[in-house]
Amino acid sequence: QVQLVQSGAEVKKPGTSVKxxxxxxxxxxxxxxxxxxxxxxxxxFEWMGWxxxxxxxxxxxxxxxxxxxxxTDTSASTAYMEVTSLTSxxxxxxxxxxxxxxxSSLFDYWGQGTLLPVSS
Amino acid sequence: DIQMTQSPSSxxxxxxxxxxxxxxxxxxxxxxxxxxxxxxxxxxxxxxYKASNLQGGVPSRFTGSGSGTEFTLTxxxxxxxxxxxxxxxxxxxxxxxxxxxTKVDIK
Numbered sequence: 397q398v399q400l401v402q403s404g405a406e407v408k409k410p411g412t413s414v415k416x417x418x419x420x421x422x423x424x425x426x427x428x429x430x431x432x433x434x435x436x437x438x439x440x441f442e443w444m445g446w447x448x449x450x451x452x453x454x455x456x457x458x459x460x461x462x463x464x465x466x467x468t469d470t471s472a473s474t475a476y477m478e479v480t481s482l483t484s485x486x487x488x489x490x491x492x493x494x495x496x497x498x499x500s501s502l503f504d505y506w507g508q509g510t511l512l513p514v515s516s
Numbered sequence: 517d518i519q520m521t522q523s524p525s526s527x528x529x530x531x532x533x534x535x536x537x538x539x540x541x542x543x544x545x546x547x548x549x550x551x552x553x554x555x556x557x558x559x560x561x562x563x564x565y566k567a568s569n570l571q572g573g574v575p576s577r578f579t580g581s582g583s584g585t586e587f588t589l590t591x592x593x594x595x596x597x598x599x600x601x602x603x604x605x606x607x608x609x610x611x612x613x614x615x616x617x618t619k620v621d622i623k
Contacts, residue, residue, distance in 0.1 A: 440603070440614045440615065440616045440617065441603065441605075441614040442614070443611050443612040443613070443614070455610065457610070457611040458611065459611065491559075496565075501607035501612050502550055502562060502565050502605075502607060503552075503560070503562060504562050504571070505559065506559035506560055507559070508559065
């Protein structure tokens with residue numbers, strides 16, 4: 397069955413970086429766009445970007461352009477998202493989500509989420 | 517960015533009730549709207565896509581309607597498993613944006 401297993405919770409200080417992972421199983425990893433979405437406490441979901449594992453093509457929300465990098469290791473069926481220059485505003489739970497297909501913007505499977513508190 | 521406004525933000529209902537949730541977009545998005553169900557400790561579940569299309573495996577008591585800027589999700593005959601938070605998502609334009617959610621709890 398389809399599974400997306402994300403890396404564990406991290407605690408980070410402002411100004412540092414973090415790289416989150418999302419290991420996929422149960423489907424052909426290169427056949428589906430992978431998105432990253434976050435939800436800060438008490439806030440709505442916020443889309444960050446996507447990657448097509450097959451060709452490495454990416455698209456980012458303008459809000460995060462230059463500060464977020466999404467990548468994959470297709471041999472490990474794993475997607476990554478690196479966020480730099482963290483601030484307290486980045487405190488959120490981060491989710492990877494599989495799209496319905498290539499270039500789709502609908503999400504049919506989500507990871508369990510990675511909690512990321514950013515605090516000095 | 518397209519702003520998605522959901523109403524109400526919460527409601528109380530009983531098993532068997534008919535529940536309607538509204539999502540309004542700040543500009544026309546055609547029918548490019550999805551609805552998800554979100555429960556604590558579980559991954560969000562896609563219910564409806566393209567405003568009115570039921571995702572596979574979703575019970576027929578869930579229906580979606582609307583186009584342009586106003587959309588509704590209706591649950592006909594609320595079941596115990598339906599007590600959850602529901603949110604909408606537009607996918608007409610990047611960045612993808614989400615509604616603030618409607619929490620449905622037991623009256």
